[in-house]
Amino acid sequence: MSDMAIQDSYPPEFAHCFGCGPGNPHGHHLKSYLLGYETIARFTPDLKYSGGVPDHVYGGMIASLMDCHGTASAAAFAYRKDGRTMGDGRRPIRFVTASLRVEFKKPTPLGCELVVKGQLLSLQGRKAWVDLKLAAGDQVCATGEMLAIRLPDPVES
Numbered sequence: 001m002s003d004m005a006i007q008d009s010y011p012p013e014f015a016h017c018f019g020c021g022p023g024n025p026h027g028h029h030l031k032s033y034l035l036g037y038e039t040i041a042r043f044t045p046d047l048k049y050s051g052g053v054p055d056h057v058y059g060g061m062i063a064s065l066m067d068c069h070g071t072a073s074a075a076a077f078a079y080r081k082d083g084r085t086m087g088d089g090r091r092p093i094r095f096v097t098a099s100l101r102v103e104f105k106k107p108t109p110l111g112c113e114l115v116v117k118g119q120l121l122s123l124q125g126r127k128a129w130v131d132l133k134l135a136a137g138d139q140v141c142a143t144g145e146m147l148a149i150r151l152p153d154p155v156e157s
């Protein structure tokens, strides 16, 4: 596993995301890592992110974790396909979410660590399809599929 979180390679101007931007002082600071052919992030939501009952996570938090982990995963897979290393000093590869489908399979327990994993389904041109799974311990609580779109390179000043 790379020691560097994918989000820690985001340059400061692209580090404002509430879910995963290292530069957002109020955000969740989700950190995703490339681990072989999949990506992984671990996150323990604060107890205030409860759903209808106090011991379950609300769905928006689950979708948010998949949103941020999915785009980071798409970037990591594109770096690998392009034969590049994140943080290589060249213009960063950036993806945003075009669509995200989440299936809530089981209630997600609050108060424990959640593990989100991503796998590349397909990478064609600017489009990356990423398979997502969110688990609490051995229990997969939600699955998802994202279409992430690669943004054009920022204009150099």
Ligand SMILES: CCCCCCCC/C=C\CCCCCCCC(=O)SCCNC(=O)CCNC(=O)[C@H](O)C(C)(C)COP(=O)(O)OP(=O)(O)OC[C@H]1O[C@@H](n2cnc3c(N)ncnc32)[C@H](O)[C@@H]1OP(=O)(O)O
Residues within 6 Å of the ligand: 006, 009, 010, 011, 014, 015, 017, 020, 067, 068, 071, 072, 075, 076, 077, 079, 086, 087, 092, 093, 094, 095, 096, 097, 098, 099, 126, 127, 147, 149, 151
């Ligand atoms: C390993 C190291 C990595 C390092 C990385 C360093 C740098 C990283 C820097 C920063 C990353 C920050 C990441 C944080 C983000 C967290 C997650 C979010 O919350 S993302 C925010 C929510 N998402 C939006 O706000 C998008 C809003 N939408 C748009 O801006 C556009 O619609 C966009 C860019 C997605 C596409 O617009 P177009 O004009 O560029 O391109 P068009 O031609 O429309 O689409 C391209 C292709 O994709 C298909 N497409 C687009 N949207 C689709 C959709 N919803 N469903 C199906 N296909 C879609 C189109 O049909 C087209 O396909 P055809 O090329 O013709 O085959």
